[in-house]
Amino acid sequence: MRLRVGLLGGGSWGTTVASVVSRNAPITLWARDAATVDGINRLHENHKYLPGIKLPPALRATADMAEAVAGADVLVVGVPSHSFRAVLEEAKRHLRPWVPVISLTKGLELDTEKRMTELIEDILPGHPVGVLTGPNLAREIMGGQAAASVLSMEDEIVVRALQPLFHSGLFRVYTNTDLLGCELGGVLKNIVAIAVGMGDGLGAGDNTRAALMTRGLAEITRLGVAMGGRAETFAGLAGMGDLIATCTSALSRNRHVGVELGRGRAIDDIVADMHMVAEGVKSAPTVIALARHHGIDMPIARDVFDATQGRRSAQEIFRGLLRSSVGDEAHPG
Numbered sequence: 121m122r123l124r125v126g127l128l129g130g131g132s133w134g135t136t137v138a139s140v141v142s143r144n145a146p147i148t149l150w151a152r153d154a155a156t157v158d159g160i161n162r163l164h165e166n167h168k169y170l171p172g173i174k175l176p177p178a179l180r181a182t183a184d185m186a187e188a189v190a191g192a193d194v195l196v197v198g199v200p201s202h203s204f205r206a207v208l209e210e211a212k213r214h215l216r217p218w219v220p221v222i223s224l225t226k227g228l229e230l231d232t233e234k235r236m237t238e239l240i241e242d243i244l245p246g247h248p249v250g251v252l253t254g255p256n257l258a259r260e261i262m263g264g265q266a267a268a269s270v271l272s273m274e275d276e277i278v279v280r281a282l283q284p285l286f287h288s289g290l291f292r293v294y295t296n297t298d299l300l301g302c303e304l305g306g307v308l309k310n311i312v313a314i315a316v317g318m319g320d321g322l323g324a325g326d327n328t329r330a331a332l333m334t335r336g337l338a339e340i341t342r343l344g345v346a347m348g349g350r351a352e353t354f355a356g357l358a359g360m361g362d363l364i365a366t367c368t369s370a371l372s373r374n375r376h377v378g379v380e381l382g383r384g385r386a387i388d389d390i391v392a393d394m395h396m397v398a399e400g401v402k403s404a405p406t407v408i409a410l411a412r413h414h415g416i417d418m419p420i421a422r423d424v425f426d427a428t429q430g431r432r433s434a435q436e437i438f439r440g441l442l443r444s445s446v447g448d449e450a451h452p453g
């Protein structure tokens with residue numbers, strides 16, 4: 121029996137994952153914007169989020185959530201973190217029992233500090249939960265360039281059963297049962313990408329970028345392990361892999377925010393000029409709160425928090441970095 125997939129979210133990543141899945145299974149993509157739905161169905165293009173890219177003709181979109189959800193054997197959710205709860209609450213009215221729910225979203229809920237799979241568990245108890253995450257810039261994947269990703273669920277049998285829905289020759293999907301680690305890797309690398317962008321915007325060198333990425337990964341791993349993730353996950357695709365892609369790609373929205381901060385622009389202006397989401401801006405306060413609860417020192421995240429709150433300029437932060445004390449690489453503090 122072929123599994124039917126419903127995917128919620130017609131942005132760049134939701135549309136990309138729907139295109140990938142459409143090669144393997146019947147899929148219905150829900151987008152709230154009627155013009156986006158019409159463009160996908162009639163012209164096979166998502167003009168707003170992936171302009172100039174042809175989508176597979178098999179990909180069907182709808183503006184009616186019931187149509188995407190009621191017949192789904194697997195539900196995939198790719199709306200930004202600030203909309204995730206509301207969209208799930210609506211999906212709940214149509215979803216059949218026990219359908220697995222996979223998150224594509226690399227953010228945290230601001231008020232509750234929860235991961236997206238924790239929201240799924242709250243709102244849809246009993247449904248198996250998972251994430252698809254890794255170094256996956258949407259435009260490159262739509263351009264047919266090879267990429268690897270991770271499908272993570274705690275149940276090894278379920279994750280293996282769902283892997284073929286997402287895997288293809290050019291989109292290589294590994295499995296991992298460290299759900300918390302994989303999910304946090306995707307959230308936390310956004311913060312480091314903002315820091316790296318700030319350095320790039322200020323004209324810092326390649327050595328500086330390498331130092332920030334390496335120390336950033338150390339921070340990510342410290343918090344992730346304290347929260348219950350496995351250290352090796354943060355050295356894999358969902359950790360280091362995604363960190364490298366996001367910190368070095370001109371396509372990254374989080375890095376873009378950092379670059380503009382480095383050039384001296386105000387955070388509100390940068391965000392107002394973007395029509396896409398940069399999750400790291402929203403998650404920075406939550407990451408700082410999580411670090412505090414777990415007693416983890418995260419100096420890079422603190423700097424990004426200050427910059428994204430408009431408390432200190434990128435220039436002040438970089439001057440401060442050079443003055444801060446350094447200790448044992450493996451045992452900070």
Ligand SMILES: NC(=O)C1=CN([C@@H]2O[C@H](COP(=O)(O)OP(=O)(O)OC[C@H]3O[C@@H](n4cnc5c(N)ncnc54)[C@H](O)[C@@H]3O)[C@@H](O)[C@H]2O)C=CC1
Pocket residue numbers: 129130131132133134135151152153169198199200201203206207224225226227256257258259395396397399
């Ligand atoms: N674009 C990329 O390359 C990748 C993005 N991601 C993650 O995927 C998530 C979504 O990102 P993108 O698709 O890139 O964002 P985007 O900014 O391209 O699109 C966001 C989409 O969500 C929709 N949306 C927002 N609020 C909504 C609501 N209340 N109801 C219905 N739809 C709503 C918007 O209309 C838009 O279609 C983010 O958490 C991001 O970190 C993950 C991997 C790659």
Ligand SMILES: O=C(CO)COP(=O)(O)O
Pocket residue numbers: 226254255256257258310313362365366371372373374375397398399
């Ligand atoms: O998560 C991503 C790549 O894996 C996309 O990064 P941005 O959200 O910074 O564009």
